[in-house]
Amino acid sequence: MGSKVVVGMSGGVDSSVCAMLLKQQGYDVIGATMQIWDPEEGGAGREGSCCGVSAVEDARLVAQKLDIPYYVMNFRDVFREKVVNRFADEYLEGITPNPCIACNRFVKWEALLNRCLEIGADYIATGHYARIIKLPNGRYTIRHSLSDSKDQTYVLYSLTQDQLARTLMPVGQYEKDEIRKMAEEFGLSVAHKKDSQDICFIEDGDYASFIKSMKGTAGTPGNFVDRDGFVLGTHEGTARFTVGQRKGLGIALGHRSYVCDINTTSGDVTLGTDGDLYKTVLYANDINMMGVESFDEDRVYTGKIRYSQTSVNCKVKKIDEDTIKVEFEKPVRAATPGQAVVIYEDDWIAGGGTIIKRQ
Amino acid sequence: MDHIYLDHAATTRPDTASVEAMLPYLNGEYQNPSAIYQPAVKIRAKISSIRADIAGFLNTSPSSIFFTSGGTESDNWAVRGAAHIMRSKGRHIISTSIEHPAVLNTLKSLESEGYEVTYLPVDKNGIVSVSDIEAAIKDDTILISVMHANNEIGTIEPVEQIGRIANGRGILFHVDAVQTFGHIPIDVEKLNVDFLSASSHKIYGPKGCGILYIKNPSSFVKILYGGSQENGMRPGTENVPAIMGFGEAVNIARTRINDDLAHDMKLRKLFMDKLTEEVPGVKFNGSKESVLPGILSVTFEGVTAETLLIILDSNGICASAGSACAAGAIEPSHVLMSCGMDKESASRTVRFSTGRENTEEDIIFTVKVIGDYFRGRSKS
Numbered sequence: 001m002g003s004k005v006v007v008g009m010s011g012g013v014d015s016s017v018c019a020m021l022l023k024q025q026g027y028d029v030i031g032a033t034m035q036i037w038d039p040e041e042g043g044a045g046r047e048g049s050c051c052g053v054s055a056v057e058d059a060r061l062v063a064q065k066l067d068i069p070y071y072v073m074n075f076r077d078v079f080r081e082k083v084v085n086r087f088a089d090e091y092l093e094g095i096t097p098n099p100c101i102a103c104n105r106f107v108k109w110e111a112l113l114n115r116c117l118e119i120g121a122d123y124i125a126t127g128h129y130a131r132i133i134k135l136p137n138g139r140y141t142i143r144h145s146l147s148d149s150k151d152q153t154y155v156l157y158s159l160t161q162d163q164l165a166r167t168l169m170p171v172g173q174y175e176k177d178e179i180r181k182m183a184e185e186f187g188l189s190v191a192h193k194k195d196s197q198d199i200c201f202i203e204d205g206d207y208a209s210f211i212k213s214m215k216g217t218a219g220t221p222g223n224f225v226d227r228d229g230f231v232l233g234t235h236e237g238t239a240r241f242t243v244g245q246r247k248g249l250g251i252a253l254g255h256r257s258y259v260c261d262i263n264t265t266s267g268d269v270t271l272g273t274d275g276d277l278y279k280t281v282l283y284a285n286d287i288n289m290m291g292v293e294s295f296d297e298d299r300v301y302t303g304k305i306r307y308s309q310t311s312v313n314c315k316v317k318k319i320d321e322d323t324i325k326v327e328f329e330k331p332v333r334a335a336t337p338g339q340a341v342v343i344y345e346d347d348w349i350a351g352g353g354t355i356i357k358r359q
Numbered sequence: 360m361d362h363i364y365l366d367h368a369a370t371t372r373p374d375t376a377s378v379e380a381m382l383p384y385l386n387g388e389y390q391n392p393s394a395i396y397q398p399a400v401k402i403r404a405k406i407s408s409i410r411a412d413i414a415g416f417l418n419t420s421p422s423s424i425f426f427t428s429g430g431t432e433s434d435n436w437a438v439r440g441a442a443h444i445m446r447s448k449g450r451h452i453i454s455t456s457i458e459h460p461a462v463l464n465t466l467k468s469l470e471s472e473g474y475e476v477t478y479l480p481v482d483k484n485g486i487v488s489v490s491d492i493e494a495a496i497k498d499d500t501i502l503i504s505v506m507h508a509n510n511e512i513g514t515i516e517p518v519e520q521i522g523r524i525a526n527g528r529g530i531l532f533h534v535d536a537v538q539t540f541g542h543i544p545i546d547v548e549k550l551n552v553d554f555l556s557a558s559s560h561k562i563y564g565p566k567g568c569g570i571l572y573i574k575n576p577s578s579f580v581k582i583l584y585g586g587s588q589e590n591g592m593r594p595g596t597e598n599v600p601a602i603m604g605f606g607e608a609v610n611i612a613r614t615r616i617n618d619d620l621a622h623d624m625k626l627r628k629l630f631m632d633k634l635t636e637e638v639p640g641v642k643f644n645g646s647k648e649s650v651l652p653g654i655l656s657v658t659f660e661g662v663t664a665e666t667l668l669i670i671l672d673s674n675g676i677c678a679s680a681g682s683a684c685a686a687g688a689i690e691p692s693h694v695l696m697s698c699g700m701d702k703e704s705a706s707r708t709v710r711f712s713t714g715r716e717n718t719e720e721d722i723i724f725t726v727k728v729i730g731d732y733f734r735g736r737s738k739s
Contacts, residue, residue: 033686035687035688038684056686056687071665072686072687073665074665074684074688074690115663115665115666118662118666119673
């Protein structure tokens with residue numbers, strides 16, 4: 001019998017094909033769906049989310065079709081504590097966290113991997129569009145998927161060397177169309193399922209209502225101000241806003257206005273022009289080094305400050321043990337505290353961290 | 360792979376005789392028992408004779424036995440119906456915190472309709488105190504509902520004493536006996552119950568069938584409306600094959616109830632001895648004396664039930680823990696937490712429930728698998 005691998009199955013086409021590929025490659029495959037959120041608590045459970053009852057039913061059917069054991073594992077406590085509560089707390093602090101990164105780091109890898117090792121597995125596998133490789137320097141890193149449009153490396157930058165050594169991502173070797181085709185050829189019912197989108201535990205992207213229902217507050221109420229501190233109007237709470245936001249501000253100024261800064265102490269939300277959002281320098285902490293042990297100050301890397309952004313040339317300087325300064329060749333738009341900056345060398349991740357400020 | 364089935368409290372493998380009793384009614388004898396032609400009359404007579412068998416088994420008359428779709432329907436019917444007929448007398452109901460969801464959630468729905476429910480706590484062994492019940496009774500108490508034995512820890516509740524109290528105070532008394540019917544002798548007269556729920560699939564019969572015992576059907580109400588089946592109390596064309604299989608299962612249970620108990624008792628002792636010997640830090644939950652011997656609740660040290668159940672499953676051993684959410688993930692048990700256990704310990708607790716087909720070898724192998732797992736962990 002081959003090595004034992006637990007595949008995290010969301011009921012979607014990517015993780016289903018992931019399980020299928022590994023089984024074909026001779027692994028001893030176990031399917032598992034992580035139950036991370038109670039649909040009754042809102043959000044998840046709707047079509048396309050990864051932990052609703054229908055997702056579990058799809059995953060279970062695929063596992064039966066592949067003739068592999070299948071389990072639903074309960075990760076609600078860790079998800080609530082490390083992802084949802086953190087998300088709400090940080091939003092209230094004026095920070096815009098990326099819950100998918102937190103979920104990958106604390107739930108999918110720390111918690112799932114540990115549990116899988118406990119049941120005797122050698123690896124975990126996921127349906128991410130990314131490739132894990134070992135570099136000549138002996139370090140593991142994550143390389144762009146062959147399917148450029150689906151590249152998911154950005155949300156995986158926080159994986160440690162030990163975690164990478166025990167993780168398989170076979171889907172990254174293929175294009176999305178090929179994955180769908182394989183699913184179809186094998187007769188997997190999920191071949192044409194829609195991709196999941198957006199934050200799984202919040203319905204309709206209404207973060208403010210969610211945070212209010214979780215924490216009883218939507219942040220500090222206060223004023224909209226311009227760059228010079230001139231009061232433009234009032235708002236009901238800072239948690240309604242994120243840096244770079246234009247829509248749904250609840251104020252009409254007759255010209256396009258964007259959130260440029262949020263002060264959760266005073267309640268001031270600074271509005272400005274799109275141009276005000278562009279900066280060339282940012283600082284980040286909570287650094288995870290991946291393909292290299294440390295950044296080379298003289299080297300030109302590329303950096304990405306959000307999932308969908310194209311990477312921009314940059315230089316990286318270590319400020320202290322856990323803080324870096326990233327200087328881009330040209331200004332980047334709306335580098336937002338709480339989001340990740342991921343630094344690439346060629347098409348693989350050198351390292352990354354959490355943005356703390358920009359200037 | 361041959362499975363070792365240690366989840367008899369969840370459901371049982373239908374007895375071959377029970378399956379065979381059903382087959383004619385899945386094949387040729389399909390007529391509607393309400394019809395006037397003779398093939399139908401024959402089926403209806405057979406249902407009557409099974410009703411009489413079950414009544415005899417419970418020491419009551421056939422007119423008090425009503426077939427339902429199972430334990431959940433019986434619990435809903437008894438609790439909701441009792442609340443309804445007594446509503447002019449009062450709105451207060453007494454139950455316990457460890458009831459099955461079929462009772463607990465029916466009570467919750469009644470609370471939203473203006474009834475008041477007292478959920479009594481249990482001691483660390485899962486036993487409700489008779490004096491607590493007595494103390495909880497108010498002028499407007501109309502119903503007491505207490506399970507006969509708990510499905511997760513096997514603890515048998517003092518229903519006979521509770522029945523005496525309820526009877527003396529003119530309060531209706533419902534017993535959810537889904538876990539005990541066919542496993543320990545039940546005499547509804549002795550228990551002083553007004554309603555008793557039982558199920559077929561927990562006693563080696565088919566799923567989808569059960570009974571509600573109703574002491575005074577003439578003063579009770581139905582909750583489902585339709586045709587005149589079950590003496591007008593429970594409409595819907597009878598689930599004939601299941602009733603046939605259930606009847607056979609009851610007859611088998613009646614003849615071997617004491618042998619079954621002795622068998623489970625022997626396996627329980629072996630299980631506890633072996634686990635204590637081979638697995639460090641195991642703790643057994645529930646009462647030592649007042650317990651269904653087939654249910655053994657064990658808290659393990661340093662490993663979650665979820666992990667241990669997967670290890671057992673990958674060795675072909677079926678056991679379970681707590682309850683499952685809609686999606687199928689394991690939740691820490693409300694029963695264990697009601698017994699004063701913290702959530703973390705509850706999440707390390709597994710329920711093994713033995714039954715007729717289990718052998719001593721099954722138990723020895725199961726403990727070996729668990730022991731090997733712990734030994735492997737302590738090495739690495």
